[in-house]
Amino acid sequence: xxxxxxxxxxxxxxxxxxxxxxxxxxxxxxxxxxxxxxxxxxxxxxxxxxxxxxxxxxxxxxxxxxxxxxxxxxxxxxxxxxxxxxxxxxxxxxxxxxxxxxxxxxxxxxxxxxxxxxxxxxxxxxxxxxxxxxxxxxxxxxxxxxxxxxxxxxxxxxxxxxxxxxxxxxxxxxxxxxxxxxxxxxxxxxxxxxxxxxxxxxxxxxxxxxxxxxxxxxxxxxxxxxxxxxxxxxxxxxxxxxxxxxxxxxxxxxxxxxxxxxxxxxxxxxxxxxxxxxxxxxxxxxxxxxxxxxxxxxxxxxxxxxxxxxxxxxxxxxxxxxxxxxxxxxxxxxxxxxxxxxxxxxxxxxxxxxxxxxxxxxxxxxxxxxxxxxxxxxxxxxxxxxxxxxxxxxxxxxxxxxxxxxxxxxxxxxxxxxxxxxxxxxxxxxxxx
Amino acid sequence: xxxxxxxxxxxxxxxxxxxxxxxxxxxxxxxxxxxxxxxxxxxxxxxxxxxxxxxxxxxxxxxxxxxxxxxxxxxxxxxxxxxxxxxxxxxxxxxxxxxxxxxxxxxxxxxxxxxxxxxxxxxxxxxxxxxxxxxxxxxxxxxxxxxxxxxxxxxxxxxxxxxxxxxxxxxxxxxxxxxxxxxxxxxxxxxxxxxxxxxxxxxxxxxxxxxxxxxxxxxxxxxxxxxxxxxxxxxxxxxxxxxxxxxxxxxxxxxxxxxxxxxxxxxxxxxxxxxxxxxxxxxxxxxxxxxxxxxxxxxxxxxxxxxxxxxxxxxxxxxxxxxxxxxxxxxxxxxxxxxxxxxxxxxxxxxxxxxxxxxxxxxxxxxxxxxxxxxxxxxxxxxxxxxxxxxxxxxxxxxxxxxxxxxxxxxxxxxxxxxxxxxxxxxxxxxxxxxxxxxxxxxxxxxxxxxxxxxxxxxxxxxxxxxxx
Ligand SMILES: Cc1cc2nc3c(=O)[nH]c(=O)nc-3n(C[C@H](O)[C@H](O)[C@H](O)COP(=O)(O)OP(=O)(O)OC[C@H]3O[C@@H](n4cnc5c(N)ncnc54)[C@H](O)[C@@H]3O)c2cc1C
Ligand code: SF4
Ligand code: SF4
Numbered sequence: 001x002x003x004x005x006x007x008x009x010x011x012x013x014x015x016x017x018x019x020x021x022x023x024x025x026x027x028x029x030x031x032x033x034x035x036x037x038x039x040x041x042x043x044x045x046x047x048x049x050x051x052x053x054x055x056x057x058x059x060x061x062x063x064x065x066x067x068x069x070x071x072x073x074x075x076x077x078x079x080x081x082x083x084x085x086x087x088x089x090x091x092x093x094x095x096x097x098x099x100x101x102x103x104x105x106x107x108x109x110x111x112x113x114x115x116x117x118x119x120x121x122x123x124x125x126x127x128x129x130x131x132x133x134x135x136x137x138x139x140x141x142x143x144x145x146x147x148x149x150x151x152x153x154x155x156x157x158x159x160x161x162x163x164x165x166x167x168x169x170x171x172x173x174x175x176x177x178x179x180x181x182x183x184x185x186x187x188x189x190x191x192x193x194x195x196x197x198x199x200x201x202x203x204x205x206x207x208x209x210x211x212x213x214x215x216x217x218x219x220x221x222x223x224x225x226x227x228x229x230x231x232x233x234x235x236x237x238x239x240x241x242x243x244x245x246x247x248x249x250x251x252x253x254x255x256x257x258x259x260x261x262x263x264x265x266x267x268x269x270x271x272x273x274x275x276x277x278x279x280x281x282x283x284x285x286x287x288x289x290x291x292x293x294x295x296x297x298x299x300x301x302x303x304x305x306x307x308x309x310x311x312x313x314x315x316x317x318x319x320x321x322x323x324x325x326x327x328x329x330x331x332x333x334x335x336x337x338x339x340x341x342x343x344x345x346x347x348x349x350x351x352x353x354x355x356x357x358x359x360x361x362x363x364x365x366x367x368x369x370x371x372x373x374x375x376x377x378x379x380x381x382x383x384x385x386x387x388x389x390x391x392x393x394x395x396x397x398x399x400x401x402x403x404x405x406x407x408x409x410x411x412x413x414x415x416x417x418x419x420x421x422x423x424x425x426x427x428x429x430x431x432x433x
Numbered sequence: 434x435x436x437x438x439x440x441x442x443x444x445x446x447x448x449x450x451x452x453x454x455x456x457x458x459x460x461x462x463x464x465x466x467x468x469x470x471x472x473x474x475x476x477x478x479x480x481x482x483x484x485x486x487x488x489x490x491x492x493x494x495x496x497x498x499x500x501x502x503x504x505x506x507x508x509x510x511x512x513x514x515x516x517x518x519x520x521x522x523x524x525x526x527x528x529x530x531x532x533x534x535x536x537x538x539x540x541x542x543x544x545x546x547x548x549x550x551x552x553x554x555x556x557x558x559x560x561x562x563x564x565x566x567x568x569x570x571x572x573x574x575x576x577x578x579x580x581x582x583x584x585x586x587x588x589x590x591x592x593x594x595x596x597x598x599x600x601x602x603x604x605x606x607x608x609x610x611x612x613x614x615x616x617x618x619x620x621x622x623x624x625x626x627x628x629x630x631x632x633x634x635x636x637x638x639x640x641x642x643x644x645x646x647x648x649x650x651x652x653x654x655x656x657x658x659x660x661x662x663x664x665x666x667x668x669x670x671x672x673x674x675x676x677x678x679x680x681x682x683x684x685x686x687x688x689x690x691x692x693x694x695x696x697x698x699x700x701x702x703x704x705x706x707x708x709x710x711x712x713x714x715x716x717x718x719x720x721x722x723x724x725x726x727x728x729x730x731x732x733x734x735x736x737x738x739x740x741x742x743x744x745x746x747x748x749x750x751x752x753x754x755x756x757x758x759x760x761x762x763x764x765x766x767x768x769x770x771x772x773x774x775x776x777x778x779x780x781x782x783x784x785x786x787x788x789x790x791x792x793x794x795x796x797x798x799x800x801x802x803x804x805x806x807x808x809x810x811x812x813x814x815x816x817x818x819x820x821x822x823x824x825x826x827x828x829x830x831x832x833x834x835x836x837x838x839x840x841x842x843x844x845x846x847x848x849x850x851x852x853x854x855x856x857x858x859x860x861x862x863x864x865x866x867x868x869x870x871x872x873x874x875x876x877x878x879x880x881x882x883x884x885x886x887x888x889x890x891x892x893x894x895x896x897x898x899x900x901x902x
Contacts, residue, residue: 018769018821022468024508024572028548037480037527038455039463039507052462057472063459082762 005056011100013093014054019085020047026077026087031359032070035376040067043077043087050094061101068094070373072366073236074326074359088331089278095238164405169204178208179223181215188218188307192259194250194297196269197229198398209427210265210300216432217307221263226253230264232272232327233364235279247276248286251293262293265300265423267325267332267397268364273297274332299328301337301396301422309344312429316347320425321390323381323404325397326359338396338422345429353384362403374403375410382407385417393419436499436519437476445479445521448489452481452527464522467507467514469856470820470901475502475516480524484602484610484641487523491639492608494521500888501606503635505546505577508569510773511854513581513634517889523639525576531642534559538616540599541645545576552645561647564591567850568758576640581852582632586683586714589808591648593850595631600644603630606637606881616644629876634852635887637880651716654682655726656750659733660707660740664688664791664803667709668784670736671807674713674729675780681729683714684808691760691804698763701756707739711807712757760804768800770820772829772901776840777811777849789839790814797832799825811849826901833899837863858893 009015026043027033039045046067052058071091078087191214195207214221231246250273254262264270272279277291320342328334342350361367361377385393385407393408395401404419420428427433437445446454455461455478464478481487494501500520507514516522529546534555541552541563549563550571556563566585567573573583579601584593600614614620614627630637661667671684687695688709696703704710711733715725730741744750765771778786787803790812794801805813814836818829837847837860847857847864862870874892878884 019765021765021771022466022507023569024468024506027506027572038453038460038478038524040455040457040460042463045463048466049459049462052472055472058458058462060458063457063462067459067463083765084762 009054011093011097012050012053013090014050016086016090017047017051017054019083020044020051021083022048023082025082026080029076029080029357031072031074031076031361031377034358035380036070036373041070046071047085047087047090050090061098064094065098065102068098070370072326072359072361072363072377074363075330076326076357076359079330092235092238092240095236096240099238164402164409174204177204178211181211181221183218183220184216186218187220189260189303190220190222191261191263191303192224192254192257193221194227194262194264194269194273195223196264196266196398199266199269203398203401203421206265206421206423209432210423212432213423213427213430214263214300214303216310216430217304219303219307222257222259224253224257228253230269230272232268235272236364244279247279247290251276251286251289254293255289259296261298261303262296263298263300263303265396265421267299267328268399270297270299271327271331299332299334299337299396301341302334304426305337305340309341309426310430312345312426313431314347315345315429318348318392319351319388319390320348320392320394321351321353321385321388322356322394323360323385323400324357325395325400328396329357338394341422341426342394345426351388351390353388355384360400360403360407362399364399367403378403378407378410382411386411386413391417392425393417394422394425395419396422435476437521441497441499442477444493445477445490448493449479449481449486451483452479452486454479464504464524465516467509467512469510469512469854471512471515473515473517475522476519478522478524480527482528482530484604487639487641488604488608488610491604491606494885495607495883498883498885500885502887503576503580503639505574506572508573509577509581509854510851511848511856513852513854513890515855517855525639526574528641534561534647539647540616541647543575543643543645545574545579545640545643547575549573549575549578556647557650560650562650563597563645563647565594565597575643579631579640579643580633580635581850584811584850586685586806588806588811589684590680590682595628597646598627598631598643599646601627601630601640602642603638603640606883606886614644618646634854634890636877636890638886651682653719653722654714654716655722656744656753657713657726657730658742658753659711659713659738660704660742661709661737662707662739663737664709664787665784666737667711668787668807670711670733670738671783672781673732673736675808677728677732679725679729681713681808682716683712684806685712685757686804686807686812687712687757687760688803690800690802691764694763694767694802695756695759698759698766701752703756704740712753764802764815764817768817768819770818772816772818772833773851774814774833774836775811775849775851776814776836776845776847777809778840778843778845780810782843782845783807783810783812786812786839786843786845790836793832793835793839797828799829799832801832809849810845820901830899830901834860853891855890856899858891859897859899861891861893
């Protein structure tokens with residue numbers, strides 16, 4: 001079926017491309033342009049491809065697939081753009097339009113369906129994931145698998161991630177997860193904690209530490225029941241309707257509690273929560289509620305700066321660098337808070353790496369579905385990281401954390417460098433376990 | 434119709450051993466534009482860091498009569514790197530490996546793909562300055578700057594790209610590798626081919642290396658903002674300061690339309706009721722600066738300046754320059770299409786040009802914004818319009834032609850820095866006269882007998898007109 005040009009223009013949001021004056025200001029900040037070295041993988045190039053569709057010059061839409069698959073969605077381009085091109089919306093619209101028409105190969109289809117529709121949104125399934133990681137390690141299967149080399153033959157190079165999986169949490173421990181914690185001293189705020197699906201399955205411990213640290217800082221913390229996946233991975237993969245559904249479930253869940261803020265510790269999720277207002281702006285019943293939810297949504301670093309940290313121990317001369325979460329920087333625009341917190345740790349030596357704002361290549365499930373591309377981007381990131389001679393790389397998002405761990409492993413630096421979530425590091429310094 | 438056929442592609446792939454040959458349609462579309470108008474699909478795109486491979490490729494293309502288009506980062510505002518006649522785009526931005534600062538000779542040696550901002554940085558780290566500063570420095574390549582003879586605000590005091598290039602390595606359209614000039618500031622051996630290549634917009638060959646002159650970095654800078662109730666008075670103040678022997682490093686003008694647009698875009702506390710303002714930067718020894726600032730302030734007041742503001746600290750100073758930086762992004766929020774002209778007039782004619790521009794604005798009912806490097810007569814009259822509105826665009830076309838006519842009548846030029854490309858080719862004869870243009874054409878024919886190097890640029894096709902709608 002030939003879609004009419006008008007319909008294509010609407011679907012791809014062609015109107016938005018007209019704001020692009022092709023000045024190229026976005027080129028130096030785009031990680032994929034820098035790594036792959038051609039305009040086809042630059043923001044300006046990608047926007048032009050959409051323009052060409054809207055002008056009827058490109059009719060074979062498959063031409064857009066690779067360029068848009070390989071975009072990290074890091075949105076660094078938006079921050080450099082002098083004319084305010086809404087690249088994030090264009091990207092989502094284009095992916096949705098492409099997904100609608102595309103027949104995926106069977107394994108990709110299965111992976112998309114099972115991960116996006118079943119696993120991430122289901123607390124139970126994510127717990128199972130968490131449990132199976134635990135079982136896998138405890139049962140000795142991990143050792144056996146490593147020995148047999150079977151990991152190398154897993155699809156999507158999942159084997160590469162195996163060695164960096166976090167220390168798993170036992171089902172018993174998971175069952176004891178905090179659901180509520182009062183402020184330690186005087187209460188400053190009441191906050192609802194957003195657990196996130198990947199954070200909770202893989203980095204359960206960091207979530208627990210976050211709750212404790214918030215309580216130390218003066219917050220009553222509540223883990224609201226019935227919350228679900230933020231929907232970011234869906235939105236970025238072109239499954240907009242599913243993302244909207246998840247957003248509504250979360251809004252309903254959190255509306256039940258009169259908290260001052262909804263606090264999260266994952267830059268990617270936080271950005272999605274921050275954009276619920278935008279995501280649901282066309283649905284009259286939801287628009288205001290979504291905007292109100294987004295206004296309340298904060299990254300944990302913002303709250304900790306606001307409330308003040310508990311006393312921290314001296315870490316004399318420790319060299320620390322910070323790998324930003326793109327979505328936290330470019331979408332939520334939370335830039336200074338993590339650095340402010342780090343600089344409060346007495347005795348550390350904070351060093352910015354070169355090209356600090358460039359994406360690490362994790363980008364949601366990018367490093368799984370575009371493994372080779374992602375590793376090229378990671379290698380470039382590691383080059384700058386190594387140059388800092390840091391002992392600790394701080395991150396603020398689970399995807400970045402895993403990717404930096406992988407980077408350290410690939411460079412053979414496990415002895416001298418560790419990647420930590422900001423909260424782990426602060427908790428360590430505050431003596432919270 | 435493709436000029437490159439599959440046999441050619443095979444041969445090209447054999448020549449380009451270390452680089453890449455891009456033939457996918459998505460890649461070809463991604464090299465079909467620059468920062469001006471139009472889409473021209475190249476047959477293929479070549480990327481290589483190897484000068485030898487490029488030499489072989491040029492020889493091959495010259496033999497087969499395949500057009501070649503050098504391209505930096507495609508920030509050209511005049512259509513310079515567009516493959517208007519099909520053929521091969523040479524993506525020279527990949528040649529970005531050489532950036533040497535030779536302190537003793539006060540020169541930098543660079544390969545063409547190096548970004549100009551990186552040259553600024555490398556020079557400054559060693560206490561030098563590479564003055565040419567187009568506002569696109571952080572994205573444009575030095576190769577593109579050389580080919581367009583780009584300039585920026587500092588052009589007023591320090592001149593433009595051509596004033597800082599003393600040697601080039603060039604592949605001629607027939608595939609010979611030649612060196613022009615050298616490493617010395619003084620050099621009178623034969624014709625000055627360096628200056629001929631600079632500003633030739635890629636029509637006379639491919640620049641593969643350049644030797645640039647550096648100067649010692651000035652010790653300090655000072656900034657002031659002067660506010661006027663009339664645009665023409667602002668123009669007068671500029672002439673007055675310059676003729677009083679004060680030589681600011683930058684003198685940037687913003688008219689009321691641009692002041693208002695910036696304030697709406699990001700409130701910075703600019704005077705929206707003023708007709709114009711000038712931002713002035715001086716550089717030199719800190720003691721001399723103080724004196725020059727107060728002298729310039731006094732001069733502005735005598736021609737009727739409403740107010741002179743001197744920033745208290747570096748932060749406030751940065752704020753003022755931010756206002757100037759925001760003009761471009763701010764004005765495109767009004768309407769999406771920006772026709773950015775750079776017609777330039779002799780300094781003494783600045784007030785008259787300001788008047789003519791206001792007349793043109795009213796006559797054609799176009800949204801005309803005037804800002805830019807006023808100190809060197811390079812006003813940037815920008816017309817803000819909507820390219821999908823054909824009726825409006827035909828008025829814009831008329832207004833643009835009249836701007837060119839006004840500039841030339843006042844003894845000025847079509848283009849101060851953006852180049853001719855395809856956009857301004859139709860007006861060449863108006864400025865140069867038939868004989869002048871013919872002389873240039875003859876030079877082109879001698880260098881490039883098969884017309885393969887960036888064809889369709891600078892020289893108008895018979896009957897070619899400017900087309901915006
Ligand atoms: C927002 C914006 C602001 C700008 N501000 C200014 C300004 O202040 N001052 C100014 O002068 N210009 C300005 N420009 C115009 C543009 O940036 C300059 O003309 C710049 O020099 C082009 O560099 P480029 O690397 O993008 O070259 P391209 O646009 O890719 O090419 C420009 C021309 O150079 C030729 N060329 C490129 N590399 C080579 C080479 N190695 N050998 C031979 N020929 C070559 C091409 O064929 C083409 O004709 C601006 C543009 C934009 C979009
Ligand atoms: S989102 Fe990131 S990867 Fe994608 S075009 Fe923008 S800067 Fe490049
Ligand atoms: S910076 Fe903005 S306007 Fe310029 S090319 Fe990139 S997206 Fe387009």
